[in-house]
Amino acid sequence: MLEPSSDFPANAVPMTPPAAYLSWWQATESCAQRTGRFTRIRWYVVPGAMTFPTHEGPKVGLWSRVGDEVRIAVAEGYVAHELVVRHEMLHALLDREGHPPLYFQQRCGLTWETWHG
Ligand SMILES: [Zn+2]
Numbered sequence: 001m002l003e004p005s006s007d008f009p010a011n012a013v014p015m016t017p018p019a020a021y022l023s024w025w026q027a028t029e030s031c032a033q034r035t036g037r038f039t040r041i042r043w044y045v046v047p048g049a050m051t052f053p054t055h056e057g058p059k060v061g062l063w064s065r066v067g068d069e070v071r072i073a074v075a076e077g078y079v080a081h082e083l084v085v086r087h088e089m090l091h092a093l094l095d096r097e098g099h100p101p102l103y104f105q106q107r108c109g110l111t112w113e114t115w116h117g
Pocket of ligand 1: 087091098099
């Protein structure tokens with residue numbers, strides 16, 4: 001799920017984050033032992049989609065930061081999927097692409113292989 005900002009889906013529309021997202025953010029801060037501002041993230045949904053295309057292939061979620069603007073897009077089919085949402089939150093907390101195993105696997109288990117729901 002590496003996410004160049006140029007891949008941000010053009011048909012994504014802004015969404016108000018569902019209530020669960022704040023607690024998911026706090027759980028992600030806790031496992032990562034990092035803190036960040038939840039309200040800084042602008043959330044987007046890709047309507048009617050289970051995936052959206054990027055140059056690296058189809059994705060279900062994507063984090064992007066351009067300057068001070070932090071955006072996360074989620075395919076509509078995954079907006080209630082804790083792993084997908086928290087995976088992108090962890091990118092935002094770490095402010096980076098790529099998946100350092102210390103965070104994505106050991107501390108938080110936020111990959112398909114390590115997720116235990
Ligand atoms: Zn990723």
